[in-house]
Amino acid sequence: MKRRTAELSADDLETLARSPDEGLRVKAALHPHTPLATLLSLAADQAIGVRRALARRTGAPREVLARLARDPTRAVRCAVAAHPGCDEPLRRLLWTDGDGNVRAIAKHAAAIPHHFSEDLARIARNEAVPASVLAEFAELGGQARCAVASHRECPRGWLERFRHDADAAVRLVAETRMGLSLDTLRAFARHRSPSYRVAAAASLPWDDAEMPALLADSHEPVLLALLRRPDFPAAFYAQITDNPPPVVRLVLATHEALDAAHLQRLLRDPRADVRRRVAQRRALSAEQFAALANDDDDRVKRELAKRPDCPEAWLRRWCVAPSEWLRRVVFTHPGVTPDILVNASALPDNHEEIAKHPLTPEKLLAQLADSAGVFVRGAVAQNPSTPERVLSQLARDADSYVRLQVGRNETCPLSLLLDLEHDPDFVVRRHIVWRADCPLDILRRRAADENAHVRYAVADHRQATAEVLSGLARDGAMFVRARAKERLSGS
Incomplete structure (x- = not known):
C-alpha cells in the first residue's frame, strides 16, 4: 500500500529528486517537506519545468529564489519576479534583467524606489556616480551590468570580469571598452551572434581574410556597419551580395562610388523607396x-x-x-521658364499655381484674371508681377477675397489702396491697415472706421501717431481702448 504524500521522508524526497522521471522531480520540488539541500539541487535541474515549478513553489526559501533569479531561462526568472517571497535585493536584480518581459513583471510586482531608478538612469547617461553605486549595479541584472561596463568610471578590473559574463551583450561592451585585438576581432567575425559580427565589421582591416565572409553576410546590421565606414573601398562593392536586404540597398543607393552592376540593379529595384534614393544621388548619367x-x-x-x-x-x-x-x-x-508656365496653362488644374508664379508672363496673367475660379483670380491679385492695369481690374472684383489679395500685394499702387480703404467688406479695409507701409492719412481716416476690428488694427499699427492713439483711447469698444492705452504707455 502506498504511503501518503505527507508521510514521505527526507530520503524518499531525495530519491524522487534524483528520479529520471521529470514529473516525479516536479513533485519533489513542490512538496512542502522537501529539505533545503534537495531544493538547491533541483534549482540546477536540466529540465526547465522542474526549475519553473520550484520558482512557483509557495514559501520557496530565499536561497532557492536567489539562485533561480539568475537562471538562464526567461520563464524561470519571470516566475521568480512574480513570486510573493521575492525580497527587494532580488527585485533589484530582476528590475535590471536583460530581458524586457522579466523587467516588466518585476516592475509590476512592486514599485521601484525612486533613487534606484534615478541611479540607473545616471549610470546609463554616463554621469558621475559614487563608486558604491557602481559596485551595487555591477552585481545586478544584465541591463545594469551593461550600463556599468559602458560607464566612463568603470574600473578595468571589472571590465576584465565582464569579458567573461554570462550575458553576451555585457561581454561585447566590455570587449569594446578594453580595446579589441586583431585576434578577438577575427573571432567576432566568425561569431554566431550578429552583434559580435557588427563589431568586427566596424573595425577589421579591409585586407583581413575574414572580410569576404562579412561582405557576404545576410544580416542587415553587419552590412550596414561595413557600408557606413568612411574608408569603404570602391573595389569592395562587387563583393557585396547581389540581392542585399532592403535597408542595405537604401544605403547603397546613395554611395557615390557604387559599382555599375549594383547601380543598374538598384535602378530596377522592386522597392520604390530604393529607386527614390537612387534619384537623390549626387550624379546621374543621362x-x-x-x-x-x-x-x-x-x-x-x-x-x-x-x-x-x-x-x-x-x-x-x-x-x-x-x-x-x-x-x-x-x-x-x-x-x-515662362515658356514652361505657358505650356502648363493648357491644364486648368495648374492655373492657380501659374497665377502666383513670379515668372508668369503678363499676357498670361491678364488671361487668368478673367478666370471663373476665385482662387485663380486671387492668386493673380497677389502676384508681384501682375501689372497695374490688371490689379485695377481685380480691385473691382465681385468677390471680396480677390480684392483682399490686391490690398495685400506688395506692389499695389497707392491709388488702389486709397480706393480699397473704402471697401464695403471690413476684412479688406483691415488688410489695408495691416500693411507695414500703410500711409498715415489712411490710418487717420480708418481710426474713425465703423468697424471696431479695423479701428483695433489702427491702434495696433506701429506707425500710428500719439494723436491717433489718443483718439482711440476713448473708443467705444473696450478692446480698442485697451490696445490704444497700451501703445500710449509704451507696451
Missing part, C-alpha cells in the same frame, strides 16, 4: 536619369524634378503630368 524618369512611381519622378540639374525637357513634360504633387515640384524648380 541614361540613368531617363530610366528613372520613366518610372511608374510618381514619387521617383518628384525626386528627379527636385534636382538642380533636371533637364528642361523633362520639366516641360511633367508640368502637365497627371500627378498634382509632381506638377507642384516642377513649378518650384529654379529652372522653370
Whole structure:
C-alpha cells in the first residue's frame, strides 16, 4: 500500500529528486517537506519545468529564489519576479534583467524606489556616480551590468570580469571598452551572434581574410556597419551580395562610388523607396536619369524634378503630368521658364499655381484674371508681377477675397489702396491697415472706421501717431481702448 504524500521522508524526497522521471522531480520540488539541500539541487535541474515549478513553489526559501533569479531561462526568472517571497535585493536584480518581459513583471510586482531608478538612469547617461553605486549595479541584472561596463568610471578590473559574463551583450561592451585585438576581432567575425559580427565589421582591416565572409553576410546590421565606414573601398562593392536586404540597398543607393552592376540593379529595384534614393544621388548619367524618369512611381519622378540639374525637357513634360504633387515640384524648380508656365496653362488644374508664379508672363496673367475660379483670380491679385492695369481690374472684383489679395500685394499702387480703404467688406479695409507701409492719412481716416476690428488694427499699427492713439483711447469698444492705452504707455 502506498504511503501518503505527507508521510514521505527526507530520503524518499531525495530519491524522487534524483528520479529520471521529470514529473516525479516536479513533485519533489513542490512538496512542502522537501529539505533545503534537495531544493538547491533541483534549482540546477536540466529540465526547465522542474526549475519553473520550484520558482512557483509557495514559501520557496530565499536561497532557492536567489539562485533561480539568475537562471538562464526567461520563464524561470519571470516566475521568480512574480513570486510573493521575492525580497527587494532580488527585485533589484530582476528590475535590471536583460530581458524586457522579466523587467516588466518585476516592475509590476512592486514599485521601484525612486533613487534606484534615478541611479540607473545616471549610470546609463554616463554621469558621475559614487563608486558604491557602481559596485551595487555591477552585481545586478544584465541591463545594469551593461550600463556599468559602458560607464566612463568603470574600473578595468571589472571590465576584465565582464569579458567573461554570462550575458553576451555585457561581454561585447566590455570587449569594446578594453580595446579589441586583431585576434578577438577575427573571432567576432566568425561569431554566431550578429552583434559580435557588427563589431568586427566596424573595425577589421579591409585586407583581413575574414572580410569576404562579412561582405557576404545576410544580416542587415553587419552590412550596414561595413557600408557606413568612411574608408569603404570602391573595389569592395562587387563583393557585396547581389540581392542585399532592403535597408542595405537604401544605403547603397546613395554611395557615390557604387559599382555599375549594383547601380543598374538598384535602378530596377522592386522597392520604390530604393529607386527614390537612387534619384537623390549626387550624379546621374543621362541614361540613368531617363530610366528613372520613366518610372511608374510618381514619387521617383518628384525626386528627379527636385534636382538642380533636371533637364528642361523633362520639366516641360511633367508640368502637365497627371500627378498634382509632381506638377507642384516642377513649378518650384529654379529652372522653370515662362515658356514652361505657358505650356502648363493648357491644364486648368495648374492655373492657380501659374497665377502666383513670379515668372508668369503678363499676357498670361491678364488671361487668368478673367478666370471663373476665385482662387485663380486671387492668386493673380497677389502676384508681384501682375501689372497695374490688371490689379485695377481685380480691385473691382465681385468677390471680396480677390480684392483682399490686391490690398495685400506688395506692389499695389497707392491709388488702389486709397480706393480699397473704402471697401464695403471690413476684412479688406483691415488688410489695408495691416500693411507695414500703410500711409498715415489712411490710418487717420480708418481710426474713425465703423468697424471696431479695423479701428483695433489702427491702434495696433506701429506707425500710428500719439494723436491717433489718443483718439482711440476713448473708443467705444473696450478692446480698442485697451490696445490704444497700451501703445500710449509704451507696451
